[in-house]
Amino acid sequence: MDLNLAGKVALVIASSQGLGKAVAAQLVEEGAHVMITSRDEVKLQAVQEELEQIGKGKVAYYRADITNVDDVKALVKQTNELFGKIDILINNAGGPPGGGFEKFADEDWQKAFELNLLSYVRVIREVLPDLKKEGGRIINIASSSIKTPIPDLILSNTFRTGIVGLSKSLAEELAPYNILVNIVAPGRIATDRVAFLDQLKADKLNLSKEEVVEQSKTTIPLGRYGQPEEFAKVVVFLASDANSYVTGSSILVDGGMVKAI
Numbered sequence: 001m002d003l004n005l006a007g008k009v010a011l012v013i014a015s016s017q018g019l020g021k022a023v024a025a026q027l028v029e030e031g032a033h034v035m036i037t038s039r040d041e042v043k044l045q046a047v048q049e050e051l052e053q054i055g056k057g058k059v060a061y062y063r064a065d066i067t068n069v070d071d072v073k074a075l076v077k078q079t080n081e082l083f084g085k086i087d088i089l090i091n092n093a094g095g096p097p098g099g100g101f102e103k104f105a106d107e108d109w110q111k112a113f114e115l116n117l118l119s120y121v122r123v124i125r126e127v128l129p130d131l132k133k134e135g136g137r138i139i140n141i142a143s144s145s146i147k148t149p150i151p152d153l154i155l156s157n158t159f160r161t162g163i164v165g166l167s168k169s170l171a172e173e174l175a176p177y178n179i180l181v182n183i184v185a186p187g188r189i190a191t192d193r194v195a196f197l198d199q200l201k202a203d204k205l206n207l208s209k210e211e212v213v214e215q216s217k218t219t220i221p222l223g224r225y226g227q228p229e230e231f232a233k234v235v236v237f238l239a240s241d242a243n244s245y246v247t248g249s250s251i252l253v254d255g256g257m258v259k260a261i
């Protein structure tokens with residue numbers, strides 16, 4: 001199977017660590033040129049150096065807070081100036097705080113909306129003129145909460161489902177331009193975010209983090225957490241020319257965890 005990613009340009013949002021970084025690495029591995037971005041210049045520089053060692057696609061970084069519209073505009077402009085085009089957008093963001101309904105005031109809801117839904121809209125808006133030229137791929141990273149709510153993560157449960165409505169609508173609107181729009185939804189992929197949430201749960205239940213992890217694994221038919229690279233491979237397929245007919249789909253990468261049909 002030819003992914004035909006060599007020489008393609010990908011903008012990977014929220015890529016200083018975790019899932020975004022893993023996706024960026026797999027794209028570089030396939031010869032794509034990648035712009036990585038997050039709020040932390042020091043981390044970005046280290047990731048750029050690491051990914052450049054792969055020795056295939058070029059890697060650039062630009063510091064941006066994706067909740068800031070001016071940062072988003074500058075990021076896309078910089079990507080264009082450096083690479084001349086954008087073929088692939090991977091939308092991603094940090095997770096919202098954990099908690100149930102009564103924990104959060106309007107300002108928490110507003111912040112989560114801006115981080116986990118509005119940022120996706122804004123980045124797509126800026127990148128669209130590029131993608132419309134020759135077609136392209138948009139992958140929106142969401143969560144298994146698009147299929148079944150996760151206890152104590154009401155902000156995620158609410159705004160990730162918004163990504164589904166957005167993506168399904170865009171899959172139809174952008175199909176005439178050969179822009180394919182899909183969602184990849186992680187279950188429990190071993191990143192800092194998941195370790196942090198496991199620790200929170202452990203503290204709440206008065207258990208050790210290891211006990212929480214063991215309990216959590218029993219809910220996953222494959223019996224383990226996923227690795228970021230396993231998640232990234234699915235994203236990279238959807239972002240490639242090998243995917244020519246999947247659009248408007250939500251793909252779970254969860255080891256079978258979600259039981260919804």
Ligand SMILES: NC(=O)c1ccc[n+]([C@@H]2O[C@H](COP(=O)([O-])OP(=O)(O)OC[C@H]3O[C@@H](n4cnc5c(N)ncnc54)[C@H](OP(=O)(O)O)[C@@H]3O)[C@@H](O)[C@H]2O)c1
Nearest residue numbers: 014016017018019038039040065066094095143189191193
């Ligand atoms: N891992 C999983 O199994 C899993 C499951 C369900 C959902 N998810 C969701 O998938 C997303 C990625 O997960 P992850 O595990 O890779 O999370 P992570 O390890 O916490 O990484 C989050 C990334 O987002 C960046 N970021 C956060 N706020 C930002 C902002 N305002 N502007 C720009 N960049 C920002 C962080 O970079 P800086 O701190 O350097 O800015 C970091 O690179 C999260 O939304 C998470 O909730 C993950």
